[in-house]
Amino acid sequence: MTFSISSVPARLATAFCALLLSIPTLLAADSSTEQCLTPTSRAASLLASSQPAATTPPKPHPPGMVWIPAGEFDMGGVGPEARPDEFPVHRVRLDGFWMDATEISNAEFRRFVEETGYITTAEKNPEWEEIKKQLPPGTPKPDDSVLVPGSLVFSPPAGPVPLNNHSLWWQWVKGADWKHPLGPHSRLSKAHDSLPVVHVSWDDAVAFCQWAGKRLPTEAEWEYASLGGEPARRFTWGDTPPSDSFVPANLWQGDFPHNPKTLDGHLLSAPVDSDTPNAYGLHHMIGNVWEWCADWYREDTYKRRAEIDAVSVNPQGPDSSLDPSEPSVPKRVNRGGSFLCDASYCASYRPAARMKTSPDSGMIHTGFRPVLSDPDWRRLLEKNEKPD
Numbered sequence: 480m481t482f483s484i485s486s487v488p489a490r491l492a493t494a495f496c497a498l499l500l501s502i503p504t505l506l507a508a509d510s511s512t513e514q515c516l517t518p519t520s521r522a523a524s525l526l527a528s529s530q531p532a533a534t535t536p537p538k539p540h541p542p543g544m545v546w547i548p549a550g551e552f553d554m555g556g557v558g559p560e561a562r563p564d565e566f567p568v569h570r571v572r573l574d575g576f577w578m579d580a581t582e583i584s585n586a587e588f589r590r591f592v593e594e595t596g597y598i599t600t601a602e603k604n605p606e607w608e609e610i611k612k613q614l615p616p617g618t619p620k621p622d623d624s625v626l627v628p629g630s631l632v633f634s635p636p637a638g639p640v641p642l643n644n645h646s647l648w649w650q651w652v653k654g655a656d657w658k659h660p661l662g663p664h665s666r667l668s669k670a671h672d673s674l675p676v677v678h679v680s681w682d683d684a685v686a687f688c689q690w691a692g693k694r695l696p697t698e699a700e701w702e703y704a705s706l707g708g709e710p711a712r713r714f715t716w717g718d719t720p721p722s723d724s725f726v727p728a729n730l731w732q733g734d735f736p737h738n739p740k741t742l743d744g745h746l747l748s749a750p751v752d753s754d755t756p757n758a759y760g761l762h763h764m765i766g767n768v769w770e771w772c773a774d775w776y777r778e779d780t781y782k783r784r785a786e787i788d789a790v791s792v793n794p795q796g797p798d799s800s801l802d803p804s805e806p807s808v809p810k811r812v813n814r815g816g817s818f819l820c821d822a823s824y825c826a827s828y829r830p831a832a833r834m835k836t837s838p839d840s841g842m843i844h845t846g847f848r849p850v851l852s853d854p855d856w857r858r859l860l861e862k863n864e865k866p867d
């Protein structure tokens with residue numbers, strides 16, 4: 480059971496306009512076009528008139544990817560859920576790029592592992608010398624029995640808990656990794672091929688992208704693509720917050736974190752192509768699993784950016800990370816929210832919502848989707864066409 484995350488009202492308005500325009504004897508085309516436009520689509524049309532034509536590059540197109548046309552948008556928070564690190568809203572201009580239509584699936588990640596022998600972060604022993612850099616000075620080394628491969632798994636408590644302590648629903652599980660999402664007893668089978676790969680660190684995601692000749696999106700590219708060509712707005716689907724009676728994406732329903740209702744049919748992840756895609760053809764940009772971006776996280780990224788340029792062109796993120804709440808832990812950006820997102824906790828099912836995670840951390844609700852510039856795609860084609 481899946482639900483649409485696309486801009487249905489805008490699509491219906493477009494279809495209605497097309498119907499009216501097909502009856503020229505009843506309505507003059509110019510006036511009917513004006514009357515048909517909703518405030519949202521009117522704004523999009525005005526914006527589009529100042530942007531380069533959305534021309535899709537010539538075929539062949541990279542398999543499984545959709546074209547995100549060049550353009551400008553207002554990057555940053557909209558609505559009461561927006562957090563301080565989403566401000567100031569600032570103007571960003573991006574070149575066009577290709578983006579995977581779906582989050583990377585278990586089947587795709589297995590192919591990478593089988594071809595390269597790659598071992599993910601969660602499958603390796605944690606290195607104390609690296610971990611202690613992120614802990615308060617003097618933190619004693621834990622017993623070696625603790626420093627074994629594992630990852631973070633969602634573990635719902637038996638009853639209501641304070642929401643200011645995530646350790647009450649997150650558990651470090653030895654033996655949890657992308658092949659064993661819930662722990663050693665939960666080995667993946669072919670039946671799970673279409674689910675998004677999870678428990679991948681930022682380093683794992685980058686390794687996959689390099690193998691595929693692709694890269695992770697910048698957070699500007701991710702936010703722009705999630706909007707599906709619409710102006711910046713509170714949610715990708717409009718202004719209505721998700722609720723138990725409105726489930727526009729694979730999120731959390733019920734009381735978080737102890738009493739799930741799974742009204743969208745999924746307690747955890749859903750197949751990567753199981754929803755209605757947005758106008759660009761992208762599935763599950765909101766919800767399902769969080770998606771790694773290339774950028775280092777800084778709380779003041781937008782402030783620093785807005786001070787430099789009126790319009791930021793293809794912003795790549797800061798040179799290093801700084802999260803004031805955990806300054807010793809370098810973090811990369813995640814976007815889009817996950818099947819655990821709920822209004823009572825993080826409300827991160829928004830195009831502008833930013834999350835930050837240490838690049839060596841995999842979790843059961845975190846995956847990724849690569850992007851590719853068109854010149855890089857042409858170079859890849861040329862290289863593959865040359866005989867060895």
Ligand SMILES: [Ca+2]
Binds near residue numbers: 742744747
């Ligand atoms: Ca769900």
Ligand SMILES: [Ca+2]
Binds near residue numbers: 768
């Ligand atoms: Ca997602």
